[in-house]
Amino acid sequence: MFALSSVLSLLVALPAVFAAPSVPVGCDPSGDAISIPSNQTQLWVNSTVGTPSFIALGVGVQNYTCGNTSTYTNVGAVAELFDISCLYHTPIFTHLSELAYDKWNCTPEVTASDIINDLSGIHNPIVLGQHYYVTNPVTGTGISPKWDFTSASESGNPNAFVVAAKIGDLPAPTGKTDVDWVQLKAIQGDLASYVFRVATKGGQPPASCTPGSPLLSVKYTAQYWLYGGSVKK
Ligand SMILES: *[C@@H]1O[C@H](CO)[C@@H](O)[C@H](O)[C@H]1NC(C)=O
Ligand SMILES: *[C@@H]1O[C@H](CO)[C@@H](O)[C@H](O)[C@H]1NC(C)=O
Ligand SMILES: *[C@@H]1O[C@H](CO)[C@@H](O)[C@H](O)[C@H]1NC(C)=O
Numbered sequence: 001m002f003a004l005s006s007v008l009s010l011l012v013a014l015p016a017v018f019a020a021p022s023v024p025v026g027c028d029p030s031g032d033a034i035s036i037p038s039n040q041t042q043l044w045v046n047s048t049v050g051t052p053s054f055i056a057l058g059v060g061v062q063n064y065t066c067g068n069t070s071t072y073t074n075v076g077a078v079a080e081l082f083d084i085s086c087l088y089h090t091p092i093f094t095h096l097s098e099l100a101y102d103k104w105n106c107t108p109e110v111t112a113s114d115i116i117n118d119l120s121g122i123h124n125p126i127v128l129g130q131h132y133y134v135t136n137p138v139t140g141t142g143i144s145p146k147w148d149f150t151s152a153s154e155s156g157n158p159n160a161f162v163v164a165a166k167i168g169d170l171p172a173p174t175g176k177t178d179v180d181w182v183q184l185k186a187i188q189g190d191l192a193s194y195v196f197r198v199a200t201k202g203g204q205p206p207a208s209c210t211p212g213s214p215l216l217s218v219k220y221t222a223q224y225w226l227y228g229g230s231v232k233k
């Protein structure tokens with residue numbers, strides 16, 4: 001585990017890009033490579049997927065209801081998304097989910113915006129937008145995940161969102177308490193043509209529940225990689 005102080009000292013040692021620019025300007029992630037295990041076929045990247053347009057850290061909750069069979073069913077998620085593209089080439093990049101999760105999951109409670117403010121102090125991140133669920137816009141039934149930048153980094157562009165459908169699902173290589181790594185394909189919106197959720201931390205429900213239990217929100221963090229789309233940084 002990294003202490004925040006060790007991150008701060010790491011960053012102090014890093015060059016000018018971290019010298020707190022007065023206007024945050026993300027970095028171009030189009031040449032960056034997502035890290036996915038090679039011994040599996042659920043998640044894949046090739047020329048069909050294109051190149052990364054945005055890399056976000058999500059800080060939020062996965063929501064569950066207790067079903068008839070005494071197991072939890074995922075009923076959506078809510079997360080704040082912020083730009084980590086400029087951290088890609090730094091040593092903390094692979095630890096960001098864990099670092100943010102440790103803060104997010106601490107007692108007394110911190111909020112997602114506290115986390116963002118903390119990390120802002122380090123790096124002035126751009127809040128890209130929000131991740132949440134909407135009614136599936138194609139079928140009109142069920143829920144679909146949405147990544148929406150229209151109220152934050154892309155305000156003024158009503159099409160700066162993507163609603164997507166899952167096409168691949170890999171149990172988190174980091175363990176059973178972390179939500180699955182997934183690949184999704186866009187069904188609506190201009191923001192991306194493919195979305196990946198990787199480097200997850202937390203978010204899994206208990207193995208069983210008592211039917212009738214209230215909605216359960218489980219904290220999580222993850223990297224979201226958005227590929228393609230016509231909205232670029
Ligand atoms: C795939 O590789 C990961 C390490 O990247 C390892 O933990 C896992 O057990 C491997 N899975 C299979 C099915 O070989
Ligand atoms: C990329 O990989 C997917 C999944 O294996 C495959 O369906 C698709 O045809 C590939 N695209 C290219 C351009 O090779
Ligand atoms: C729960 O299970 C009972 C009997 O197994 C069934 O009649 C009922 O429709 C189920 N309810 C839901 C919400 O699935």
Ligand SMILES: *[C@@H]1O[C@H](CO)[C@@H](O)[C@H](O)[C@H]1NC(C)=O
Pocket residue numbers: 061062063075076077078133217
């Ligand atoms: C998930 O739970 C949070 C509270 O923890 C709530 O604000 C949010 O609206 C819920 N979203 C869904 C899709 O259930």
